[in-house]
Amino acid sequence: MPIAVFVALQFLREGKTASSLVVAAVGVGVTVIVFLSALIGGLQQSLIDKTLGAQAHIVVRPPEERARLLRIDDAPSGTIIASREQRPAQRVRSIVGWQRTMAELAQDPEVEVVTPVVAGPGFAVRGTASKSVNVLGIEPSSYVQVVAIDDRLIAGALPSSGAQAAIGSELAADLGIEVGDKLRLQAAGGRTELFTVSGVFQLGNREVDERWVLLTLRSGQTLLDLVGGVSSLELRVRGLFEAETTAVRLAAASGLVADSWMRTNDQLLTALRSQSASSLLIQVFVVLAVTIGIASVLVVSVVQKRREIGILRAMGMSRGRIVLVFMVQGGVLGMLGSIVGVALGIAVAMAFGSAVVDARGAPLFPITVELPLVLTAAGTAIATGLIAAVLPAIRAGRLDPAVAIRHD
Amino acid sequence: MTDPVIELAGVTKDFGEDVVTHVLKGIDLRIEAGEFTALVGPSGSGKSTLLNLLGLLDRPTGGKLRVLGRDISALDDTELTELRGRSIGFVFQFHHLLPALTAVQNVLMPLAIARGRVTTEQREAAIEGLREVGLADRADERTMRLSGGQQQRVAIARALVGRPPLVLADEPTGNLDTATADEVFELLRGFNRRLKMAFLLVTHSPELAGRCDRIVTLVDGRIVEDRAIDH
Numbered sequence: 001m002p003i004a005v006f007v008a009l010q011f012l013r014e015g016k017t018a019s020s021l022v023v024a025a026v027g028v029g030v031t032v033i034v035f036l037s038a039l040i041g042g043l044q045q046s047l048i049d050k051t052l053g054a055q056a057h058i059v060v061r062p063p064e065e066r067a068r069l070l071r072i073d074d075a076p077s078g079t080i081i082a083s084r085e086q087r088p089a090q091r092v093r094s095i096v097g098w099q100r101t102m103a104e105l106a107q108d109p110e111v112e113v114v115t116p117v118v119a120g121p122g123f124a125v126r127g128t129a130s131k132s133v134n135v136l137g138i139e140p141s142s143y144v145q146v147v148a149i150d151d152r153l154i155a156g157a158l159p160s161s162g163a164q165a166a167i168g169s170e171l172a173a174d175l176g177i178e179v180g181d182k183l184r185l186q187a188a189g190g191r192t193e194l195f196t197v198s199g200v201f202q203l204g205n206r207e208v209d210e211r212w213v214l215l216t217l218r219s220g221q222t223l224l225d226l227v228g229g230v231s232s233l234e235l236r237v238r239g240l241f242e243a244e245t246t247a248v249r250l251a252a253a254s255g256l257v258a259d260s261w262m263r264t265n266d267q268l269l270t271a272l273r274s275q276s277a278s279s280l281l282i283q284v285f286v287v288l289a290v291t292i293g294i295a296s297v298l299v300v301s302v303v304q305k306r307r308e309i310g311i312l313r314a315m316g317m318s319r320g321r322i323v324l325v326f327m328v329q330g331g332v333l334g335m336l337g338s339i340v341g342v343a344l345g346i347a348v349a350m351a352f353g354s355a356v357v358d359a360r361g362a363p364l365f366p367i368t369v370e371l372p373l374v375l376t377a378a379g380t381a382i383a384t385g386l387i388a389a390v391l392p393a394i395r396a397g398r399l400d401p402a403v404a405i406r407h408d
Numbered sequence: 409m410t411d412p413v414i415e416l417a418g419v420t421k422d423f424g425e426d427v428v429t430h431v432l433k434g435i436d437l438r439i440e441a442g443e444f445t446a447l448v449g450p451s452g453s454g455k456s457t458l459l460n461l462l463g464l465l466d467r468p469t470g471g472k473l474r475v476l477g478r479d480i481s482a483l484d485d486t487e488l489t490e491l492r493g494r495s496i497g498f499v500f501q502f503h504h505l506l507p508a509l510t511a512v513q514n515v516l517m518p519l520a521i522a523r524g525r526v527t528t529e530q531r532e533a534a535i536e537g538l539r540e541v542g543l544a545d546r547a548d549e550r551t552m553r554l555s556g557g558q559q560q561r562v563a564i565a566r567a568l569v570g571r572p573p574l575v576l577a578d579e580p581t582g583n584l585d586t587a588t589a590d591e592v593f594e595l596l597r598g599f600n601r602r603l604k605m606a607f608l609l610v611t612h613s614p615e616l617a618g619r620c621d622r623i624v625t626l627v628d629g630r631i632v633e634d635r636a637i638d639h
C-alpha cells in the first residue's frame with residue numbers, strides 16, 4: 001500500500017468521530033444531488049414526453065395569407081385614410097409542390113422523418129349527437145414515427161383503408177361508439193362521408209382525445225376538399241433541443257413557415273429552464289457546504305496531528321508526501337460520502353416514486369436514478385473532497401518539522 | 409580516516425525576526441563514527457536546538473554544518489529530507505509514536521517511508537527490531553496501550569530499524585523512573601557497542617552522562633566543556 005494512503009487511512013481512523021460525521025454530511029449532500037437530479041430529470045422528461053406525445057418536433061406550413069389593402073390612388077392628397085386590416089378566415093390551404101419540398105426537407109442532416117398531413121375542422125355526427133372535431137389525414141406508416149400515436153391505441157388500429165378512422169377516447173365516449181361502429185364526418189366545406197372506426201387512442205391530452213379524428217391521407221384530402229394537397233409537413237429531428245434552430249433554417253430555405261415544438265411550448269421551456277437553473281443553484285450550494293465541511297475537518301486534523309506530521313517528516317517523509325496524505329484523506333471522505341449518498345439517494349427516490357402516485361396508483365412521473373447520474377454525483381463528491389483538502393494539505397506540508405515536534 | 413559523522417564550525421542559530429534571540433552562538437564540534445556522546449547543559453541552553461540542526465530538521469543561521477561528509481547548505485529541502493530519512497534516527501523524550509498504530513506499524517514506518525510503500529517484508533524486519541528491544545510479543549498492540557518504558561523501547565526500535573549511522577536522542581529517559589531509565593540507556597548503549605552507530609544523547613542525569621564515552625557541556629549557546637571519559 002502506498003505510504004501516503006496508509007498514513008491517511010490511519011489518520012482517518014484515529015479521528016473516527018469527525019470522519020464519520022463528515023462522511024454523513026457528504027452523504028446527505030450527495031443524497032440531495034442524486035434525488036434532486038432524478039426528480040427534476042424525471043419531471044422534465046415526463047413533461048416533454050407528454051408534450052411531444054401529440055406533437056411533431058417541427059411543423060412546416062404554407063405562409064399565412066394576408067389581407068390586401070385597398071388601393072386608394074384617387075383619394076385627394078392630404079386625405080388621411082383610416083384602414084383596419086382584417087385577417088381573412090384561414091382556409092385549409094395546401095403547400096405548393098409539397099412532394100418536392102418534402103424531398104428537400106428530408107435531405108437536411110437534422111431531419112429524421114418527414115410526414116405529410118392534411119388537417120381541417122369538421123363535425124362528427126352519430127345519430128343526433130354532433131361534435132366539433134379536428135380531421136387529420138395522415139400516412140400512418142411515417143406519421144407514427146413523428147407522433148408515436150400507435151403506442152397510445154387503447155383499442156383497434158390506425159386506419160389502413162380509406163373508409164376507416166381512428167378517434168380519440170373522449171370523443172368515442174362522448175359519441176358512445178366503439179371499434180367497428182360507423183361514424184359520419186362532415187367537413188367545414190360541407191362534404192360528408194361515412195367511416196368505420198378502426199381504433200381508439202388516448203394521449204392523455206384533452207384537446208387530442210376529445211377532438212382528433214385520424215383518416216388516411218387520401219380520405220382526408222377528399223373530405224377537406226384538398227385533393228392532392230397537404231396542409232402541413234411534420235418532422236422529427238435528431239436534436240430535440242436544436243429544433244428551433246433547425247426550424248429557422250428550414251423556414252429560410254423553403255420559404256414556408258416552420259414552427260418548432262420549442263416555439264409552440266415557449267412557456268414550458270422557460271419553466272423547464274428556470275427549474276434546471278434553480279436545481280443547479282441548490283446543488284452548487286450543497287457542494288459548497290460539503291466542501292467547507294470537509295475542509296474544516298481537515299484543517300482541525302492538521303492542527304491536531306501537528307506532532308505526528310513532525311515525526312513523519314523527521315523519519316524522512318517529504319513535504320509532497322505529507323500533502324498527499326491530506327489529499328487522500330479528502331478523497332476518501334468524498335468517496336465514502338458518495339457511497340452513502342448514492343445509496344440514500346436511490347432509496348429516497350424510490351420511496352418518493354412509490355409515494356407520489358396518481359389516483360390509479362401509478363407513479364405520477366418516472367423517477368429513475370441512472371448510472372451517469374450516479375457517476376456524476378460520486379465524481380463530484382470525490383472532486384469536492386480533493387478540492388476541500390487542497391488548503392489543509394498545503395498547510396500540513398508547510399509545517400516546520402522542528403516546530404511541530406517541540407514539546408512545550 | 410573516514411569522514412566524521414558530524415562536523416560543525418562556527419554554527420549559530422537565531423530565532424525571531426523583529427526580536428532576534430541568539431540561541432546558538434558559535435558551535436564547533438566533531439562527532440566520529442561509533443562515538444557515544446552525552447550532551448548536557450541547563451534548561452534553555454540550546455541542546456534541543458542543536459539536535460534539530462544535527463537532525464536536519466532545521467537549518468543553521470550561520471556557520472558550516474557537515475553531516476556524513478555532506479555540506480548541508482548545498483542541499484535543498486528534498487535532499488535534506490532524503491538524507492535525514494536514510495542516515496538519522498530520532499528518539500525523543502515523549503517517545504512521539506503514532507498512537508493509533510500498532511508497535512510493529514510504528515517500527516516499520518521509516519522503512520515504508522524510504523520505500524514509498526508498506527510491504528510485508530517490512531513487517532518482518534520490524535518484528536525483528538522489536539525483538540531487539542524485547543517487545544516482539546507486543547508487536548500488534550496499539551502503542552497507546554503500552555507502558556511509558558515500553559513505548560520508549562518501541563521508539564528506539566523505530567529509530568534503529570533502518571540502521572542509521574547517527575542516532576539523536578533528546579532526553580530519551582527524561583520521562584521515566586530511574587530503573588526504567590537505566591534499562592533504556594543500556595539498550596541504547598548495547599546497540600552502540602554491537603552496531604557501532606554514533607549516538608548523541610541529551611540528558612539531565614549526571615550519572616547517565618558519566619557512563620558515556622564523552623560529555624559535551626552547553627551553556628547559553630556555547631560549548632564550555634568537551635571531555636572524554638575513561639571507563
Ligand SMILES: Nc1ncnc2c1ncn2[C@@H]1O[C@H](COP(=O)(O)OP(=O)(O)OP(=O)(O)O)[C@@H](O)[C@H]1O
Pocket residue numbers: 403423424429431449450451452453454455456457458
Ligand atoms: N522555534 C523557536 N522560536 C523561538 N525561540 C526558540 C525556538 N526554539 C527554541 N527557542 C528558544 O531557544 C532557547 C533554547 O531552547 P532549547 O529547546 O534548545 O533548550 P534546551 O537546552 O533543549 O532546554 P531543555 O533542557 O529545557 O529542553 C530557549 O530560550 C527557547 O525559548
Ligand SMILES: [Mg+2]
Pocket residue numbers: 455456457578
Ligand atoms: Mg530540550
